[in-house]
Amino acid sequence: MAEESLLTDEFLRRLINVGEVDILVGLPTHNNAKTIGPIVQKTQMGILRGFPRERAVIVNVDGGSRDGTPELITGVSIGDARPIPNLYALRTMHAISTRYGSTPASGVALRTILAAAELLRAKACVVLSAESPNMEPDWLPKLLNPIYREDFDLVTPTYRRHKFEGLLISNLLYPMTRALYGFRIREAAPPEFGFSGRFGSQFLAQNGWADGSDGGGIQLYFTLAAIAGKCRICQCFLGEKSRVERHAADLVPALRQTAGVLFSTLGPEYGVWSAVEGSEPVPTTGAEAEVLLDPVRINRKRLRDMFAAGVAELESIFQSILSPATQTELQRIAHQGEEEFRYPAELWVKTVYEFAASYHKSVISRDHIVQALAPLFRGRAFTFLIENRHASADKVETDIEALCVEFERLKPYLLELWKAKE
């Protein structure tokens, strides 16, 4: 009950009215009126199908919506979720809402959900994204069953994605997390995931919570905490991940939430990751990943140009972060033409590891280090696009696997840098 102070009196009163529950569905929102209605209906349908006898609650934590999102959630009738006959709720299904602030903050949102789950003694919890319009009712049992019936602590999803979607995950987050912590978790920072009430309380009680895990990238902190805490983790295949359009400028926030968070955990978790060798698969229900091959138009030239401009303009910054050999090699490939340009896996891995070591050492402002990675990532993304332009799904997976192996092979290089930096 450590986090009661986080909850408003009104929200506490509503939670007390709900009483103890078996299943808690957390739904963080911010101006999601367009998509939230179907998501809540499908959530209710999923609970009715998978957990008709269990006590369940939907907890909406809102970051200051001005389009009536919370009202839409609490206003959805249970009758709306029963288009199929023979689907009856044997228990009352509650839907309550609270507003934690006037601006969205994923850390505070998750913290509120965890506090509510602890207060209601929820056995199994799931967090859903309000930006997944293609969510299906069966996502609920897929994410909750391993927790509720098989005693897992964390369930992360895998998706069917386009081969060029989520390049930051396939080229950095997945291979590096896997090499460092030894678990092949495809989506370490998932928008939707399931967790046990036990692990939720454990995470909530962690001392380091206030030290940086309150901002973006909280999902990655959550996954890494589960790994470090030796919790039971599994994956489940959910289906197609809807494409969220992002401007090119969104790469920096995405890097902060992935590379920034991963780098920041390396110092405190040195004892955990430094002892890990190789990697092992985690139990997975369904496909580990599926790849879509639809043709898409991508301005590759812009990626390469931004890489070359970054290498030239940020030379003084890279001098503080990268080794002279890596910098020389980057300058060499920056001058290559579009056809012969290649940012090889080994150089990319060394680049990322040198960034991680420099982040730990704080050679310059840590946020600046993460920002400086953006143009280099564009270069790597360009190479991935070129190499897999006509590739089949298997070839794409083979390439990602080869990169993961490279990250694992060069892990001693990171340890060497780490010790040298110390």
Added chain:
Amino acid sequence: MREMIFSELSQALHEMARGFAHLLPRLIVMLILVLLGWAIAYAAKVALRSILRLLKFDKLSQNAGASQLLSTAALPSATEMLSRFVFWVAWVGFILLGVSVLGILGLQEQIAKVFLFLPRLFVAMFIMFFGLLAASFFSRAALLAAVNANIPSPRVLSLAVRSIIVVFVLSVVFEELGLAEQTMLVAFGIAFGALMLGLAIAFGMGGRDLARRFLMEKIVREHKPESEDELSPL
């Protein structure tokens, strides 16, 4: 006659001896102060050097861009410079204290002025150091933001940010030191005004389309056409 000369001479010698006898203790006190001051200043230097090394002051100074300036001027590291500065300030302080003990009229007033100036010198150095640190930080932030937003000539933007901050910091430092306040104020006004005017003209002439697009997006909320490379990184 001869007796008178001897008498005057012996009186003069007596007075000189008396004067010297009066001065000697003060001279000894001065020498003690100078020697003691040297020992204290040296101890302060060693202690400060250790503390600064412990605090990794050289790295901070490197981030501020001060280390590059020092190395260009073939000067020692920032830690060494600051330690030596404190040594000399402390020792000169003791020397001046010793000189004031001698009670030489006119000199004491000047010594008091020097002592009154020291705190201002320290404050000016403090402002200068943190000003350079801020200039380095914000110019780097501008450079990274410009590169990641694909803005042309990011180094020019970064240099402009650094120059504005450095000019501002220098004007504050000179004002703190009380050196040519009026001249510095006018010079700062001219430099800052010229810089702003230059930027305004550059933006107006060269960035008309950019400004129009920016204002259209902000005010009219013109829908930006979807570009073809907007793949989600996550």
